[in-house]
Amino acid sequence: MNHETMTVALGDRSYDIFFGREIYSLFQEWICRFYPGGTVHVVTDRNVASIYGDDIQRWLAGIPHDVLALPPGEEHKNFDTVREIYGFLARGDAGRDSLVVAFGGGVVGDLAGFAAATYLRGISCIQVPTTLLSQVDSSVGGKTGFNLPEGKNLVGAFHQPRAVFIDDAFLLTLDDRNLRAGLAEVVKCALAGDAELWDRLLAVGGKWKSLSGEEWRWVVRRAVRFKASVVERDEREASLRRILNLGHTIGHAMEKSGGYGRLLHGEAVAMGLAWEAILGMKLGVTGEELVDDLVTLLIGMGFPLDDPGAALTSIAAAIGMDKKRMVSDVDLPLVAAPGRCELRRVPLAEIRRELPGIRAEIRERSIARELNIPAGNAIPGESPVSNLVHVGDEVYEIRAVEENAAPAVPAEVGPGIGQERATAVEPESERAEHPAGPEPSPAPSEIPAAHAAVRTVTLADLYWSQGEHSTARRIVGEILRDDPANLRAQAWLAARAGYDLVEADLLGFLETMAKEYGYDLS
Numbered sequence: 001m002n003h004e005t006m007t008v009a010l011g012d013r014s015y016d017i018f019f020g021r022e023i024y025s026l027f028q029e030w031i032c033r034f035y036p037g038g039t040v041h042v043v044t045d046r047n048v049a050s051i052y053g054d055d056i057q058r059w060l061a062g063i064p065h066d067v068l069a070l071p072p073g074e075e076h077k078n079f080d081t082v083r084e085i086y087g088f089l090a091r092g093d094a095g096r097d098s099l100v101v102a103f104g105g106g107v108v109g110d111l112a113g114f115a116a117a118t119y120l121r122g123i124s125c126i127q128v129p130t131t132l133l134s135q136v137d138s139s140v141g142g143k144t145g146f147n148l149p150e151g152k153n154l155v156g157a158f159h160q161p162r163a164v165f166i167d168d169a170f171l172l173t174l175d176d177r178n179l180r181a182g183l184a185e186v187v188k189c190a191l192a193g194d195a196e197l198w199d200r201l202l203a204v205g206g207k208w209k210s211l212s213g214e215e216w217r218w219v220v221r222r223a224v225r226f227k228a229s230v231v232e233r234d235e236r237e238a239s240l241r242r243i244l245n246l247g248h249t250i251g252h253a254m255e256k257s258g259g260y261g262r263l264l265h266g267e268a269v270a271m272g273l274a275w276e277a278i279l280g281m282k283l284g285v286t287g288e289e290l291v292d293d294l295v296t297l298l299i300g301m302g303f304p305l306d307d308p309g310a311a312l313t314s315i316a317a318a319i320g321m322d323k324k325r326m327v328s329d330v331d332l333p334l335v336a337a338p339g340r341c342e343l344r345r346v347p348l349a350e351i352r353r354e355l356p357g358i359r360a361e362i363r364e365r366s367i368a369r370e371l372n373i374p375a376g377n378a379i380p381g382e383s384p385v386s387n388l389v390h391v392g393d394e395v396y397e398i399r400a401v402e403e404n405a406a407p408a409v410p411a412e413v414g415p416g417i418g419q420e421r422a423t424a425v426e427p428e429s430e431r432a433e434h435p436a437g438p439e440p441s442p443a444p445s446e447i448p449a450a451h452a453a454v455r456t457v458t459l460a461d462l463y464w465s466q467g468e469h470s471t472a473r474r475i476v477g478e479i480l481r482d483d484p485a486n487l488r489a490q491a492w493l494a495a496r497a498g499y500d501l502v503e504a505d506l507l508g509f510l511e512t513m514a515k516e517y518g519y520d521l522s
């Protein structure tokens with residue numbers, strides 16, 4: 001059996017990370033050597049148990065053990081689930097010399113690790129990570145914990161595992177969405193400290209699904225090596241380890257404001273990486289070219305870079321409500337160059353203030369990327385979508401008459417999770433069903449006469465998907481004003497009845513809080 005070993009050197013808390021395929025006999029040897037005779041308490045989740053129930057028995061063959069399968073997912077990373085683990089350990093008569101095996105993704109690893117850190121004031125734990133994210137990141141370094149409704153990972157403990165077994169065979173059953181989510185942490189590691197890994201990722205780009213087993217192993221090991229080297233130098237996150245929070249200040253806020261479990265952690269981190277890179281650009285740390293490369297890479301990998309369902313007010317409110325909170329400032333890691341990060345003390349209010357500008361920039365860049373407009377070709381301050389024109393407060397879709405039969409630009413915009421992609425240019429068949437709205441009046445003189453301006457339900461969809469709800473509603477309102485029987489526009493409005501009320505309520509609530517308690521909503 002081929003395997004490799006990497007040691008995390010932490011004095012008497014040092015441990016080995018074993019890499020390989022089908023390394024269960026290595027795992028058994030290790031347990032028999034270091035925990036002979038004791039009962040092993042395996043914590044997993046129901047998804048993993050349903051796929052790997054037999055394998056868990058194979059990994060534990062000949063070793064007395066019991067197994068707890070937790071409800072899966074981030075929404076269960078809470079104290080109720082921790083209590084379930086405590087009960088399991090108590091019923092299993094776990095003692096100070098017992099061993100907990102966290103067999104699953106990052107959620108299982110964080111929960112089981114935390115229970116092990118705190119049960120009987122600390123018992124041993126080993127990690128068998130089964131997702132890409134947990135293999136490249138969460139299983140190494142000893143951070144454990146769970147979420148509170150108020151924020152991500154607000155309760156936790158440092159508790160280094162006794163060993164980590166990274167078997168790439170587990171990745172074979174992981175779906176694309178979870179694999180991609182793990183890639184976000186790989187991108188983070190590359191940006192924060194491994195320029196060679198960054199170059200490799202840029203070369204792979206959107207073709208990551210076709211990486212060979214050997215290439216995956218290389219990528220995983222590089223990311224783990226970087227993480228281990230940071231942990232060795234700053235186990236308790238006194239300073240350097242904070243660079244591993246790259247993308248997580250805004251990422252955690254996105255994850256929380258969407259409701260835990262809606263965005264995958266890695267998806268939120270990908271958004272956070274892009275948003276914080278733009279913040280880094282605004283603060284003069286991150287170069288424009290690097291931002292372009294990052295946005296192109298993340299979009300190419302298939303990440304949405306914005307969550308239109310998350311209002312800026314709720315992202316702003318969630319920023320800082322996580323473990324990195326330091327009164328009113330955060331030590332924000334910003335990328336100075338691929339593989340080189342610096343920590344900048346930034347007031348939370350400043351990050352909140354920049355959010356609208358960052359979101360606008362993300363949308364512009366995402367659209368430009370979708371339309372394949374080379375970096376730097378967009379006119380500053382104007383939409384790079386060539387067939388959208390702003391006239392005063394209004395937005396029009398402009399289409400050359402001669403292009404009407406065959407729209408030239410398939411202007412798709414990156415969707416939010418679970419949303420359909422919106423298309424700015426409608427197919428001819430759809431257009432025939434619901435005639436376009438009127439010509440804008442007065443028509444701006446610079447618009448060539450050969451172009452017809454139209455407003456469509458699809459155009460409204462485009463704006464809605466970008467979070468521009470009032471613009472989207474105005475477009476549909478205009479269509480209905482001129483064509484009250486337009487069924488598609490009616491259905492569009494009906495489907496969104498009440499949606500903005502939720503946002504309006506939240507805004508009203510936050511404004512009341514600001515008035516009553518002097519909160520800064522900037």
Ligand code: NAD
Nearest residue numbers: 047072073105106107130131133134138143170173174265
């Ligand atoms: P996860 O644990 O929720 O796993 C994702 C999904 O994949 C789950 O539904 C799980 O049941 C399923 N799954 C697991 N292994 C599988 C396999 N081999 N085949 C098929 N399905 C499988 O999520 P995750 O992305 O692994 O981890 C995210 C968590 O990790 C977050 O809570 C995050 O905060 C935490 N995290 C912790 C650290 C740390 O240092 N402790 C670092 C990064 C992230």
